Amino acid sequence: MGKKKLIIHDVNKSFVVNGQSVDVLKDINLEIEEGEFVVIVGHSGCGKSTLLKMIAGLEKNDTGILSVDGKEVDGPGMDRGMIFQEHRLFPWMSIEKNVQLGLKGLSKEEKRKLSDQYLELVKLSEFKKAYPSQLSGGMSQRAAIARSLVSQPEILLLDEPFGALDALTKIELQEEMLKIRERFHNTMIMVTHDIEEAVFLADRIVVMSARPGRIKDVIKVELGKYRDRGSTDFTHYKKKIFDYFFEEKTVTPEYNI
Numbered sequence: 001m002g003k004k005k006l007i008i009h010d011v012n013k014s015f016v017v018n019g020q021s022v023d024v025l026k027d028i029n030l031e032i033e034e035g036e037f038v039v040i041v042g043h044s045g046c047g048k049s050t051l052l053k054m055i056a057g058l059e060k061n062d063t064g065i066l067s068v069d070g071k072e073v074d075g076p077g078m079d080r081g082m083i084f085q086e087h088r089l090f091p092w093m094s095i096e097k098n099v100q101l102g103l104k105g106l107s108k109e110e111k112r113k114l115s116d117q118y119l120e121l122v123k124l125s126e127f128k129k130a131y132p133s134q135l136s137g138g139m140s141q142r143a144a145i146a147r148s149l150v151s152q153p154e155i156l157l158l159d160e161p162f163g164a165l166d167a168l169t170k171i172e173l174q175e176e177m178l179k180i181r182e183r184f185h186n187t188m189i190m191v192t193h194d195i196e197e198a199v200f201l202a203d204r205i206v207v208m209s210a211r212p213g214r215i216k217d218v219i220k221v222e223l224g225k226y227r228d229r230g231s232t233d234f235t236h237y238k239k240k241i242f243d244y245f246f247e248e249k250t251v252t253p254e255y256n257i
């Protein structure tokens with residue numbers, strides 16, 4: 001057993017909508033080890049993004065405890081980085097300047113060195129002076145990855161980061177995420193609607209039930225480091241997760257298999 005990085009204990013969350021309290025997450029209990037890659041899947045609206053936002057410190061849990069390294073989460077921190085489906089780069093800044101945004105208290109030269117290093121990692125060195133509008137969707141998402149990695153977060157929170165990309169770019173970036181994780185040993189927590197992506201990347205897959213979101217199952221993916229998307233075992237995991245969604249209601253179009 002590795003070191004526990006994140007502990008979520010008896011967490012509940014509701015929102016007030018039209019004057020009424022609506023339960024969004026119910027009795028969430030989850031422990032994530034340092035360096036683990038955990039992927040969360042569940043129907044649209046079951047509270048996956050809300051859970052990520054609570055870990056990021058952007059939303060507050062109503063009850064229970066949510067702690068990182070034994071310290072209760074109380075707002076955003078440099079130890080956690082977040083990547084969203086849209087790249088959220090500032091259009092008026094070059095890619096280089098966007099990447100440097102998260103760096104505080106460093107000289108210009110130090111910032112430049114770091115942004116160069118991370119832009120090289122995501123293969124965007126040649127585009128550092130370009131603006132977001134001059135980049136493709138995949139390139140913009142690479143820049144967003146560099147921006148979140150440059151401040152060296154220990155936990156990377158990924159909210160459907162490749163959801164808007166074409167299939168080939170998506171596969172390329174999935175493989176790069178694995179390389180990044182191998183190099184930096186970050187703990188990764190990703191939300192996705194793509195079951196194949198979940199099986200390809202995860203050490204464990206958290207399956208959530210429809211609203212209010214509860215953890216229905218946590219599946220350990222025992223497929224080794226390099227996974228063959230066409231293998232029988234890979235397909236077996238895909239089917240197992242897909243069956244959870246049949247169980248609840250008829251197939252939902254938001255899920256790709």
Ligand SMILES: Nc1ncnc2c1ncn2[C@@H]1O[C@H](COP(=O)(O)OP(=O)(O)OP(=O)(O)O)[C@@H](O)[C@H]1O
Pocket residue numbers: 015016017024042043044045046047048049050051
């Ligand atoms: N700030 C808010 N105020 C009120 N309701 C909210 C707020 N944020 C989220 N919700 C509601 O909470 C529920 C869960 O939202 P959330 O975005 O976490 O779901 P999700 O599982 O990530 O959905 P999707 O897969 O469609 O992105 C939804 O019904 C949403 O409308």
